Amino acid sequence: MPIYEYECQDCGRRFEELARMGEEKAPACPKCRSTKTRKLLSACSVSPGKAGTRSTPSCTPGGGFS
Ligand SMILES: [Zn+2]
Known part of the structure; x- marks a missing residue:
């Protein structure tokens, strides 16, 4: 089962979540219960979107987050 890493855009906390089938939310x-979190993917960046909306992952050379 894949585990995705997320980063909170409010407090900067990073945490991991098990990916659930069919769930993109x-x-x-x-930490702060904010839903402004974004998924971190290795060597990929996810364009920040509003929570609850689908965002299209886009891969960028060299990684898209720091
Ligand atoms: Zn937070």
Whole structure:
């Protein structure tokens, strides 16, 4: 089962969530409960979108996050 890493855009906390089949919704931050989280993918960046909306992952050379 894949585990995805997320980053909270409010407090910067990074956390991991098990990917659930058919669920694209961003999980809430475990620290501040913000839903402004984005999925981190290795060597890929996800364009920030509003929570609950689908965002299209786009791969960028060299990684898209720091
Ligand atoms: Zn947070």
